[in-house]
Amino acid sequence: MSITSEEFRASLGRFASGVTVITTKDSNAHLHGLTVSAFCSVSMNPPLILICIQKTTGSHHAFEQAKCFVVNILEESQQDVSNHFASHLDDKFTGQNYHLSEHGLPILDNCLVNLECNLKNSYDGGDHTIFVGEIENAKFSDGKPLTYFHGKYHKIND
Numbered sequence: 001m002s003i004t005s006e007e008f009r010a011s012l013g014r015f016a017s018g019v020t021v022i023t024t025k026d027s028n029a030h031l032h033g034l035t036v037s038a039f040c041s042v043s044m045n046p047p048l049i050l051i052c053i054q055k056t057t058g059s060h061h062a063f064e065q066a067k068c069f070v071v072n073i074l075e076e077s078q079q080d081v082s083n084h085f086a087s088h089l090d091d092k093f094t095g096q097n098y099h100l101s102e103h104g105l106p107i108l109d110n111c112l113v114n115l116e117c118n119l120k121n122s123y124d125g126g127d128h129t130i131f132v133g134e135i136e137n138a139k140f141s142d143g144k145p146l147t148y149f150h151g152k153y154h155k156i157n158d
C-alpha cells in the first residue's frame with residue numbers, strides 16, 4: 001500500500017515547522033545556501049542534528065562535498081530571506097547580510113540561531129539525502145521563529 005503525492009503533501013503540510021537556511025562552501029570556494037524546513041534535533045550527547053536536501057537541488061553536490069555546514073534558524077521577520085534562498089540563483093549571497101566563520105562558511109546575520117556543524121554522516125532518503133551534523137558552535141538570541149504550516153508562513157502570536 002502506498003499514498004499519492006497529493007496525500008503526502010496534504011498530510012505532511014499539516015506538520016508545523018520552523019524555517020532554516022542551510023549554508024556551506026564548495027571545493028571552488030563558491031557559497032551555497034537553500035531554505036530547508038526538514039531539520040530536527042537528533043542527539044544531545046553528542047550534539048547531533050539532521051537536515052534533508054532534495055537530490056535535484058542545485059546545491060546538493062556542495063553539501064555532499066563539504067565537511068561542514070551552517071544551520072541558520074530564521075526569525076519571524078525573515079520571510080524575505082526564506083523566499084530568497086528558496087529561489088534558483090547562481091549567487092544567493094550578494095545583497096544578503098552575512099559574515100564568514102573561521103572556516104569560511106557563510107553565517108546569516110539577524111537569525112534566531114546559527115549552528116555551525118561538522119558533517120558526521122549522510123544517508124540515502126529517497127529523493128532526498130539526510131545529512132547528520134555534529135554541532136561545533138551555537139549562537140542564539142531572543143525572539144520568535146518564522147514558522148511554516150500548510151504551505152504558508154506564520155508568526156507565533158502569544
Ligand SMILES: Cc1cc2nc3c(=O)[nH]c(=O)nc-3n(C[C@H](O)[C@H](O)[C@H](O)COP(=O)(O)O)c2cc1C
Nearest residue numbers: 034035036037038052053054057058059086087088
Ligand atoms: C519553506 C520552505 C521549505 C523548504 N524546505 C526544503 C527542504 O527541507 N529540503 C529541500 O531540499 N528543499 C526545501 N525547500 C526548497 C528549496 O529551498 C529550493 O528548492 C531551493 O531553490 C533550492 O536551491 P538550489 O537549487 O539553489 O540548491 C523549501 C522551500 C521553502 C520555501
